Amino acid sequence: MFRLRVNGIYELARVKRAVLEQNGQLTVLEYGDDESIRYPLISDGIINYDILEMISQDEAWLDEQLQKNGFKSSAEVFLGEYISGKLYFVGYPKK
Numbered sequence: 310m311f312r313l314r315v316n317g318i319y320e321l322a323r324v325k326r327a328v329l330e331q332n333g334q335l336t337v338l339e340y341g342d343d344e345s346i347r348y349p350l351i352s353d354g355i356i357n358y359d360i361l362e363m364i365s366q367d368e369a370w371l372d373e374q375l376q377k378n379g380f381k382s383s384a385e386v387f388l389g390e391y392i393s394g395k396l397y398f399v400g401y402p403k404k
Contacts, residue, residue, distance in 0.1 A: 316337045348360050356368065
């Protein structure tokens with residue numbers, strides 16, 4: 310609750326999702342903030358399934374999007390972002 314208050318949130322009912330980041334910071338998504346989701350969908354080849362759920366999509370949809378963008382799987386993606394309804398992928402450097 311302290312970390313929520315630090316983020317200016319005093320009612321738990323306003324919180325749709327809260328993520329405790331690796332650095333100890335708390336990232337909070339409130340109800341109504343869906344249009345501004347800016348969390349990594351893929352980070353270092355690992356799919357964030359919470360974000361897939363948040364955008365009402367599944368792994369089959371993500372696989373299709375990856376293939377449309379020239380990737381065989383999420384393992385080839387360093388960073389995949391979902392920003393304002395669009396996907397952006399950054400792959401690993403080619404050897």
